[in-house]
Amino acid sequence: MMASEHTLGSIDRMEQESLPFVSSSNPRSKSSLVNVASVKHRSPFRYPGGKTWLVPVMRRWLGSLPSPIENFVEPFAGGAIVSLSALFDNYANKITLIEKDLNVAVVWETIVSGDGPELAKKIVGFDLDEENVRKLLTKTNAPDDIIGRALVTIVRNRVQRGGIMAPGAGLVKNGENGRGLKSRWYPETLRNRLLDLHAKRSRMRFHADDGIKFIRKKAKKENLVWFIDPPYTVAGRRLYTHSDLDHEMLFAESSKLEGPFLMTYDDTDYIRKLARKYNFQIAPIPMKNTHHIIMNELLISRDLDWFMTD
Numbered sequence: 001m002m003a004s005e006h007t008l009g010s011i012d013r014m015e016q017e018s019l020p021f022v023s024s025s026n027p028r029s030k031s032s033l034v035n036v037a038s039v040k041h042r043s044p045f046r047y048p049g050g051k052t053w054l055v056p057v058m059r060r061w062l063g064s065l066p067s068p069i070e071n072f073v074e075p076f077a078g079g080a081i082v083s084l085s086a087l088f089d090n091y092a093n094k095i096t097l098i099e100k101d102l103n104v105a106v107v108w109e110t111i112v113s114g115d116g117p118e119l120a121k122k123i124v125g126f127d128l129d130e131e132n133v134r135k136l137l138t139k140t141n142a143p144d145d146i147i148g149r150a151l152v153t154i155v156r157n158r159v160q161r162g163g164i165m166a167p168g169a170g171l172v173k174n175g176e177n178g179r180g181l182k183s184r185w186y187p188e189t190l191r192n193r194l195l196d197l198h199a200k201r202s203r204m205r206f207h208a209d210d211g212i213k214f215i216r217k218k219a220k221k222e223n224l225v226w227f228i229d230p231p232y233t234v235a236g237r238r239l240y241t242h243s244d245l246d247h248e249m250l251f252a253e254s255s256k257l258e259g260p261f262l263m264t265y266d267d268t269d270y271i272r273k274l275a276r277k278y279n280f281q282i283a284p285i286p287m288k289n290t291h292h293i294i295m296n297e298l299l300i301s302r303d304l305d306w307f308m309t310d
Contacts, residue, residue: 042084044107044193045157046184051229053287054264055085057299057307058227061262062091064306070223071096075211076230078104083227087200092225096205098214103153105208110150112206116198120191122151128185133159158184212250219256226261228254233268247271251278263300275300283307 039055051058062069072092074083077099086092099105110119126132136155159181197204207214211230218224231245247270254261255278265271267284275282281304284296299307 039085040088041081042088042193042196043079043081044111044154044190044197045079045104051079051082051264054082054285057285058082058085058262059089059091061306062086062225065225065260067091068093069225070094071225072227073214073218073224074098074227074229075214076100076228077108077206078229080108082229084197086227087203088196094203094205096207096224098207098209098211100208100210102208103149103156105206106146107150107153108206109208110146111194111197112201112204113146114198114201115147115150116194116201118147119150119154120194122147123154123190123194124187126151126155126187128155128159128182128187130181133181154190212246212253215250215253215257219253220258222258224257224259226254226257226259228261228263230263230265232266233270248274251275251280254278255280260303261301265298265300267296267298271298271300 039052041052062072069086069092071094072083072086073096074080075098077083077097080095080097083092083095083097087095097108099108107119110116126136133155136152211228215226215228228250230247230250233247251274254263263280272282275298280300280302283299283304285299286294286296
């Protein structure tokens with residue numbers, strides 16, 4: 001764990017306490033739920049379908065691989081919590097993020113280019129009320145500069161229901177404790193996260209690109225470790241702007257990867273069929289969401305022995 005971490009305080013803990021829980025034990029043995037409030041939040045996003053709950057499992061996986069990991073690659077980055085955890089926990093010397101959504105991409109570009117502190121200033125200085133939010137999010141007033149566009153993305157992510165930025169998502173109404181739009185607006189916390197990321201930017205790379213195309217281009221590189229978390233087959237269209245994905249093509253291209261990979265997916269018959277077709281191992285992993293509903297997702301890889309044994 002890196003030493004120079006900001007203490008985010010009670011507001012950050014409030015945000016973390018709303019996160020789900022996940023079993024990271026042997027699925028054939030008695031489950032033990034891991035409280036992921038203990039997982040340090042690194043991402044500036046509250047991302048629908050985010051993988052904070054998977055971080056304890058990710059640590060087990062990376063700990064089973066030869067170290068050091070030279071380059072940890074996430075071709076569907078989104079909020080990138082897994083990659084950021086790998087970076088800050090020193091499992092990887094470098095991370096490479098790929099994101100197709102240009103609104104999300106502009107935030108990562110701002111951070112990696114070194115403009116994170118300027119974005120942090122804009123966030124802290126933004127007077128968040130309904131009038132200012134609606135004005136900022138109006139397309140006719142969309143800023144041309146990259147930092148201004150990044151601010152729009154962060155605000156949209158924070159004030160729309162569930163952090164969903166896909167077309168049609170509405171604004172938060174009542175929110176937590178009746179705080180309305182400010183329910184998830186923690187400017188000081190966001191500033192601290194951006195400053196932490198700014199300090200690590202020399203070990204971060206970003207590409208605004210299509211995830212499958214990037215996998216195809218870099219498949220033969222042996223020094224890459226891949227975490228593949230694509231838009232899911234069921235919920236993707238509701239959650240993401242770019243949800244259309246050729247899932248079989250993703251499996252086909254992933255089968256050509258020289259380096260280790262871990263893929264996550266929704267647990268459906270179609271995805272299980274694809275995993276069998278490409279000779280991948282699968283393991284269901286139960287997670288409990290904030291509504292206390294237990295559901296399975298799938299871990300998919302060539303080798304899941306590290307997960308199947310305690």
